[in-house]
Amino acid sequence: MSESRTPTQVRKTALAPDVRRLDERAARAWTERMAVRPLGGGRYAVDSASGATYVVDLPAGTCTCPDYQIRGERCKHRRRVAIEITTRRVPAPGKRAAVCDACGVDTFVPESEGAPDLCGACRLEPGDVVRDRETDDRLVVARVTPERAHEVVIEGVGETVADYATNEGYPLDDLVVEAVYLGDLARRESPRRYSFPLSRLQRVDDAAVVDRDLRERATA
Template sequence: MSETRTPTQVRRTALAPDVRRLDERAARAWTERMAVRPLGGGRYAVDSASGATYVVDLPAGTCTCPDHQLRGERCKHLRRVGIEITTRRVPAPGKRAAVCDACGVDTFVPEREGPPDLCGACRLEPGDVARDREADDRLVVARVTPARASEVLIEGVGETVADYATNEGYPADDLVVEAVYLGDLARRESPRRYSFPLSRLERVDDAEIVDRNLRERVTG
């Protein structure tokens, strides 16, 4: 039986500072009850303890509260959004919260990226070089599909990716990765794409061996 990958994700949480050493706005940003909700595009709604809701535009460095609008101060709401991002409670601009479609952990993914949603441990990008755990071959990733191994039929074989003999032991609900063998990529103008369970492939640091033009033939 093949060894499967069990991704883990480590999140670092910033420790709260000694608020006695902070200025008033910074201390209030750390201690007051506020709820931060991402709105997309680098904008965040901040619900304050008073019941008011203000909108922080982080890329612009603005907030709709009177402290910022009238006094031009870096208000507690702007600071609180920065704290929430640093402690990974909300996504940074350009990211959105998601559940990894491969391992099920909570993660942040590019805001405009479509499914599947993958955490850093499971992610394979088009153009990545991957190692086949079974044959130790090198492949170039074309794409990670949203389909599961039990759903994708292998052309000319009549079996699903999950049922194929060399994929025994890999989860039937693995996402399917389309990839091209590195040798085929160098020899053929139109190399065939093969389908693999995601956990059968391991990203490797061999990117320098793949010419950019060859990589574009796979991902284009």
């Protein structure tokens, strides 16, 4: 698992593109040593090479530096924040840095999210249509829980999700996903939710053919 890097651990680094065709502010944004630290809400602290720290507010399009405050220019600090976001060194507004709860890679997730932190490869959302890798059945995700497969006991069976026979081979610490079979959604007023290890379910591209009302019923 890679080590997560917090904002206080970010070093002042200089980037190295070909800046010959850039204007002065853009060139300085690319080449000067600065450290960008996300503050949340689309605001970023920029530690400059001079030792001064300025705050860039991307949604407002402002910076606390003299170049913006006095001259109204799009300063090197705002440009540097944009560069760092584009190169995925810092999260974009509305996102925060996190470690994926499923695979352990560094990723960016929504700031306000209360669900498990998942990267793009592992991420499942309520309403997503998924395929059961064991049976090829289609299901609709109802909820991604923070519990692990070895912690959740299946009601009426007395075994954990990890111990259940058809889940053999999947990680014991897989996150547990609650999902509803598509057939049950179509036939039953209150379809039952089943628990699966996250890695047993694969997101599929045929979600568009599943009635929206059925997907909403699965997550209700």
